Amino acid sequence: MDFRFEDIGPAEVKRRISAVEPLTESVRDLVDAVIRTEVDDTALDDARRQIDDIVARLRTEEKPGGFGVPFTRDLVGMPWGNAATGVRNAIAPPLRPVTHAGVSTAEVTLGAAYEGPGGHVHGGVLALLLDQLVGECASSGTSMPHFTGTLTVRYVRPTKLGQVSLRAEVTGTQDRKAFVSGEIHDSEGVTAEVEAIMIRPKEFAGRDEVMAAIAEATARD
Numbered sequence: 418m419d420f421r422f423e424d425i426g427p428a429e430v431k432r433r434i435s436a437v438e439p440l441t442e443s444v445r446d447l448v449d450a451v452i453r454t455e456v457d458d459t460a461l462d463d464a465r466r467q468i469d470d471i472v473a474r475l476r477t478e479e480k481p482g483g484f485g486v487p488f489t490r491d492l493v494g495m496p497w498g499n500a501a502t503g504v505r506n507a508i509a510p511p512l513r514p515v516t517h518a519g520v521s522t523a524e525v526t527l528g529a530a531y532e533g534p535g536g537h538v539h540g541g542v543l544a545l546l547l548d549q550l551v552g553e554c555a556s557s558g559t560s561m562p563h564f565t566g567t568l569t570v571r572y573v574r575p576t577k578l579g580q581v582s583l584r585a586e587v588t589g590t591q592d593r594k595a596f597v598s599g600e601i602h603d604s605e606g607v608t609a610e611v612e613a614i615m616i617r618p619k620e621f622a623g624r625d626e627v628m629a630a631i632a633e634a635t636a637r638d
């Protein structure tokens with residue numbers, strides 16, 4: 418598992434997010450524009466050249482592999498490359514889950530980039546968002562990371578592109594397992610339901626073990 422530690426606090430986290438997030442939003446907008454544009458072939462080719470120049474500039478300094486999940490000195494995770502929530506990831510819609518009293522919720526707008534059946538959301542995207550939400554729900558309930566063991570999605574009916582809301586709740590626990598139920602709604606009601614078995618890996622017996630795993634990974638870097 419790629420854990421790292423960075424000796425930074427909330428002000429530096431905020432600065433880094435505000436520096437990169439506008440770029441992520443612009444790239445998300447770019448993805449949408451490439452899908453929907455009706456400009457001619459010359460304009461498409463011109464756009465490609467300009468984008469290739471920008472990519473080359475960004476790649477002059479880059480990390481190997483993925484972004485990983487660095488932790489701050491307060492043990493706050495920074496999963497900024499995460500496919501569902503990452504503040505650096507233009508593929509992420511992004512999902513912004515909020516957990517209160519054991520219930521996780523999120524509202525997100527899914528546009529052209531998330532299409533599967535015409536005018537409707539791709540089933541894999543719905544599974545991605547539900548997976549993330551049940552993960553955050555199980556993990557925030559115990560303040561310990563839980564990974565997805567089994568995720569069962571029932572697609573009730575097609576989900577219209579546009580705004581959707583998600584909800585997840587822990588329905589039971591047994592040793593290192595948390596059982597989580599959830600659902601997705603579009604403007605006309607429930608479109609998908611999920612049942613998940615989330616598991617806290619045995620190496621994470623408590624906060625001390627998580628700290629040790631982060632320290633070990635940081636020392637390896």
Ligand SMILES: CCCCCCCC(=O)SCCNC(=O)CCNC(=O)[C@H](O)C(C)(C)COP(=O)(O)OP(=O)(O)OC[C@H]1O[C@@H](n2cnc3c(N)ncnc32)[C@H](O)[C@@H]1OP(=O)(O)O
Nearest residue numbers: 548549552553556564565566567592594614616617618619
């Ligand atoms: C805040 C963070 C939010 C992140 C959200 C992101 C969610 C994700 O996408 S996580 C990525 C996808 N998931 C993974 O990659 C997980 C891959 N699998 C694993 O790492 C391991 O198999 C793991 C951690 C799930 C279980 O391993 P381990 O801790 O060794 O389990 P093990 O000791 O064999 O079994 C413990 C219990 O879980 C059960 N179990 C094990 N695997 C599964 C499974 N896949 N499904 C259901 N139950 C399982 C066992 O039967 C056992 O139950 P019991 O105690 O009743 O006998």
